[in-house]
Amino acid sequence: MGVLSDDLRHKIMAYIPRYPRKQAVTLPALHLVQDAMRCVPLAAVREIADILDLSPAEVHDTMTFYGFFREEDKPLGRTRLWVCRSLACALRGGDELLEHCSKRLGVPVGCTTDDGKVTLEFAECIGACEGAPAVLVGDTHRMNVTHEVADKLMWDLRSY
Amino acid sequence: MAVFEPVLLRRLGKPNSQSIETYLNDGGYRALEKAITTMTPDDVVQAVKASGLRGRGGAGFPCGLKWTFLPKNHTGPVYLCVNGDESEPCTFNNRVLIEEDPHQFLEGVILASYATKTWVAYIYLRYEYGQCYRTMEKAIAEAYEKGFLGKNIFGKGYDLDCYLHRGAGAYICGEETGLIESLEGKRAWPRIKPPFPAVEGAFRKPTVVNNIETLACVTHIIDRGVDWFKSMGVPPDPKNPRDVGSYGPKLYNISGHVNKPGTVELPMGITVRDLIDKHGGGVWKDRKAKGAIPGGISMGIMTEAEFDTPLDFDGPGKVGCLGLGTGAVTVFDEETSIADVLHNITRFFAHESCGQCTPCREGTGWLHKMADRIRRGQGRREDLDILAEIGNAIGTMPGTTICGLADGAGWPVKNAIKKFRPEFEALIRDGAGTRSRGLALVGAH
Ligand SMILES: Cc1cc2nc3c(=O)[nH]c(=O)nc-3n(C[C@H](O)[C@H](O)[C@H](O)COP(=O)(O)O)c2cc1C
Ligand code: SF4
Ligand code: FES
Numbered sequence: 001m002g003v004l005s006d007d008l009r010h011k012i013m014a015y016i017p018r019y020p021r022k023q024a025v026t027l028p029a030l031h032l033v034q035d036a037m038r039c040v041p042l043a044a045v046r047e048i049a050d051i052l053d054l055s056p057a058e059v060h061d062t063m064t065f066y067g068f069f070r071e072e073d074k075p076l077g078r079t080r081l082w083v084c085r086s087l088a089c090a091l092r093g094g095d096e097l098l099e100h101c102s103k104r105l106g107v108p109v110g111c112t113t114d115d116g117k118v119t120l121e122f123a124e125c126i127g128a129c130e131g132a133p134a135v136l137v138g139d140t141h142r143m144n145v146t147h148e149v150a151d152k153l154m155w156d157l158r159s160y
Numbered sequence: 161m162a163v164f165e166p167v168l169l170r171r172l173g174k175p176n177s178q179s180i181e182t183y184l185n186d187g188g189y190r191a192l193e194k195a196i197t198t199m200t201p202d203d204v205v206q207a208v209k210a211s212g213l214r215g216r217g218g219a220g221f222p223c224g225l226k227w228t229f230l231p232k233n234h235t236g237p238v239y240l241c242v243n244g245d246e247s248e249p250c251t252f253n254n255r256v257l258i259e260e261d262p263h264q265f266l267e268g269v270i271l272a273s274y275a276t277k278t279w280v281a282y283i284y285l286r287y288e289y290g291q292c293y294r295t296m297e298k299a300i301a302e303a304y305e306k307g308f309l310g311k312n313i314f315g316k317g318y319d320l321d322c323y324l325h326r327g328a329g330a331y332i333c334g335e336e337t338g339l340i341e342s343l344e345g346k347r348a349w350p351r352i353k354p355p356f357p358a359v360e361g362a363f364r365k366p367t368v369v370n371n372i373e374t375l376a377c378v379t380h381i382i383d384r385g386v387d388w389f390k391s392m393g394v395p396p397d398p399k400n401p402r403d404v405g406s407y408g409p410k411l412y413n414i415s416g417h418v419n420k421p422g423t424v425e426l427p428m429g430i431t432v433r434d435l436i437d438k439h440g441g442g443v444w445k446d447r448k449a450k451g452a453i454p455g456g457i458s459m460g461i462m463t464e465a466e467f468d469t470p471l472d473f474d475g476p477g478k479v480g481c482l483g484l485g486t487g488a489v490t491v492f493d494e495e496t497s498i499a500d501v502l503h504n505i506t507r508f509f510a511h512e513s514c515g516q517c518t519p520c521r522e523g524t525g526w527l528h529k530m531a532d533r534i535r536r537g538q539g540r541r542e543d544l545d546i547l548a549e550i551g552n553a554i555g556t557m558p559g560t561t562i563c564g565l566a567d568g569a570g571w572p573v574k575n576a577i578k579k580f581r582p583e584f585e586a587l588i589r590d591g592a593g594t595r596s597r598g599l600a601l602v603g604a605h
Contacts, residue, residue: 026345065347139290
């Protein structure tokens with residue numbers, strides 16, 4: 001038995017016909033695994049490589065290029081909260097918002113709360129600059145995030 | 161002048177604007193039917209070429225011309241990679257286009273695919289656009305159901321598949337060959353060109369890479385005609401033999417210190433001042449602007465005195481900026497320290513350089529370190545000259561960097577030092593640093 005469930009394996013394999021080469025399924029596979037497991041363990045890297053006829057090193061190389069994927073020693077919490085720090089947000093308090101969230105959650109940027117519910121990260125422009133400062137909750141935008149809005153959001157994320 | 165009626169954003173805010181039914185009711189897929197049933201692929205290429213449409217992704221390359229670079233009489237496969245990475249800071253017009261009207265863009269994808277005889281179109285979407293992803297997933301499924309994608313489209317024997325591909329949070333995936341490498345499942349290291357993608361792109365096959373807004377324009381060029389497209393915008397500057405004109409409608413993003421940030425569609429060529437005052441509600445808090453970035457941070461920095469510059473492909477270059485870029489204007493007011501702006505911009509590039517080329521990897525890091533120490537009040541006089549020197553050299557020395565990121569990283573730096581030097585000098589002299597010390601929380605990486 002591997003670490004990938006049958007369901008995950010099938011979902012990964014369903015991507016194969018979309019591309020002329022199996023290697024192109026690397027990113028979709030990494031996304032599927034991280035979504036389900038909150039990180040991509042080394043054993044999963046090996047199993048993805050096996051499904052895609054690659055060496056584990058090739059999958060690992062791609063995976064680590066994107067700061068997005070987490071290894072098993074630092075899994076994501078249930079929700080990833082990204083606070084934008086790029087120019088349009090910084091001009092409207094993005095850096096201060098990030099600091100506020102860090103204090104309120106009691107974790108440094110990049111880390112996960114003790115209850116495993118929220119991982120705080122900074123983001124570069126998330127393309128929601130008309131609502132600066134903006135954040136992403138998972139992959140969904142929240143705009144015009146005042147400190148009060150952020151407090152409510154963090155409370156909600158930690159209390160379900 | 162007649163009041164301009166938006167075209168790309170005409171369905172914005174209408175109920176259910178995302179659904180194929182409302183799109184069809186509004187005349188959607190009429191252009192596709194016309195193209196496939198009455199035009200050859202080459203007719204479509206020629207129409208787009210004649211329209212003067214230039215790429216909206218930042219480089220402004222003539223779209224129809226790019227399509228003609230595909231090898232003649234190739235036997236396929238050919239791929240279309242749609243660049244939906246939209247990661248240039250302060251830019252969000254692709255997001256608005258997809259969220260509000262996915263089929264208008266998808267129709268452009270199918271038209272471009274038909275014109276270039278593409279077999280498979282991949283839409284590469286940045287991960288951060290989760291809502292766009294779900295909206296597009298639904299739109300693509302609807303288009304398959306109605307027979308606009310799949311086999312034998314309009315019964316004319318043309319087959320096309322279209323897939324979404326999600327990025328993973330790296331700016332460099334927007335560079336067209338970085339995008340292709342990423343699509344192939346590798347690290348997004350831009351390729352050395354030539355060969356250009358038209359000759360050898362995705363999976364080593366001929367490939368066209370186009371931006372989302374570019375393709376949305378294609379839909380209307382086929383629907384409304386070349387003359388309509390050329391009726392707006394800015395004709396070539398007779399004094400500049402390399403200018404081929406800036407035609408058509410353009411989406412502009414406004415953000416930063418304005419009262420009404422947002423997206424507007426206007427004929428190409430509005431000035432920064434009009435954009436801010438007439439469409440962005442003016443500078444906030446009754447302040448004056450100190451400057452703005454004209455089209456994403458890679459394009460450099462304009463001073464307030466340069467705000468009468470028109471935002472067409474040729475305009476920003478006249479005041480020392482790199483170009484139109486993405487048409488995303490971010491304003492900063494007179495209370496903002498230019499050192500904070502520069503610090504923020506250099507931090508971005510230091511974080512996003514892919515690290516392949518030494519001048520870019522090291523240069524972006526040094527630029528950031530110097531900008532940071534100036535902001536903290538620990539700058540040295542010679543730092544300004546070093547900043548200007550790196551800003552001028554990085555990305556411009558032939559053969560030393562592979563892609564345009566380095567050029568874009570240097571531009572705001574050289575603009576800032578040249579245009580705001582006295583402010584930097586005062587900061588260094590006083591040694592006080594800027595008011596906003598920012599965070600020691602996060603470094604460059
Ligand atoms: C560092 C870098 C980042 C880029 N990011 C994007 C992007 O996010 N979206 C985009 O459409 N083009 C981007 N481009 C431009 C693409 O390389 C390419 O020119 C464009 O997608 C072509 O499409 P177009 O001709 O329709 O504009 C980027 C270029 C560079 C050098
Ligand atoms: S110029 Fe910079 S971003 Fe572009 S390939 Fe070289 S190191 Fe990477
Ligand atoms: S700068 Fe924060 S969303 Fe664009």
